[in-house]
Amino acid sequence: MPTRYAFSIDLDRCIGCQACVISCQAGNELKDDETYIHVGEQIRGSGKTLWGSFDHHRCFHCADAPCVAACPTGTLSKWNGLTIVEKEKCSACGYCTDACPFKVPHIVDNHVSKCVACLDQVKEGQAPWCARTCPSQAIHFGERETILAEARAKVAALKARHPNAQIYGETQLGGLGLLMILLDKPEVYGLPLDPKAPETMKVWQSVVQPASSGLSVLAAGAMGLMFVFARRQHGKERAEHERAAKQKAALQTAQPKATETHHD
């Protein structure tokens, strides 16, 4: 059975230093204005009720990834639980930007821009840049089962201080490949409670798309075959029509002659 990898981000440990953002940009050789990770902050209340937490907006590596389903060129695909990117295949159609329930992918310089899970590093047995760089060890990477067990233990420990602490991504969309340890309910972080690919997307992918190409090819094939028969039929009819016209013309020219002969 192939390994199923996952990330975890512990928002209790995150200090918002942006080191993950910078190492991701440098490691993946991104341009200055391109980034796969956005670290923001959530603040509410004031005085004694002041509450704050950093949040991360980045690819969740969904098991049933709608972006992969929508991608018409195979640029986005799944590999051992991660949603990987083959940029050279991208047509910049932008379907993924709309398909993602988390609004993660973007089109930058005519290709999709989202976390590529540092595939080269992972294949070499290394953790992705963000996990290796995080100075507060808020980002972990490894086999999903191990990562999930760690996350559960962490949440259990957090409950005393943060009663609403929970793991986000355990079950959503077939189980996310990025487990977020939240200090409060998902809605506080603007995360959808039940992200999913809509039914219309399945209809598009499994019915409309194959039917469109199949039926057009079928129509062209059927008309091609019919053409051979119909052309022959039409040829026959035209020949008959021409024969009849000639006979008529011959009759018309013959009749006056006959009259002339009669007169002679």
Add this chain to the structure above:
Amino acid sequence: MTSVTLAPTAPETAAGPETHLVRRYVPAQQVIHWIGVISFFLLLLTGVALLFPPLSFLAKGGTSGVIHRIGAIAFILLPALYLLRMPRKALELVRESFTYGREELAWFKHMPGYFLGSTRNLPPQGRLNAGQKLHHAATFLMFNTVTLSGLIMWFGKGQLGPEGLSAVVIVHDISMLGLSVAMIGHVYFTFLYGALSGMVTGKVSEDAPNGT
């Protein structure tokens, strides 16, 4: 019926006495038609690259997407061009395409035979036969749905969400499937009844079956 396009021309000296040619299309109509052909096939090929996985390599790098938009601009401007250049003919074409009477119903009864190359016993028709009317009417409707869904995809990219995107793509795909089948039928009848020269020269034989 107020027929406006079937203006007979001076007798053709080159053609024999049996093949009287009459002008059916003015040059502007021919130009508009062939712009339509080019833009339609550009759109079809660059679109199929996103629909049919084995052809997805054609879409690499995004050039096909740019060509698709250029084709789309030409395709969308076509009716506007037709309407501006020949408002009466354009409106007449739309009006006629949605007008069906007894003659059209009688023609539809002979449609299977017409499909198979037989024009025998076809009831007399106006400038457009009932099949052409149906073709034009369907094309008119699907032109609108394919254009509208295409514009939504173009200008709404990133704001549609999963539901919006899939709904719009479904409309776009089905409209294009319909237009493609209509196009295949159009090409089929053009070659079956030898009508290509009509749109190339603008002239048709006086006694030609009302073909495409």
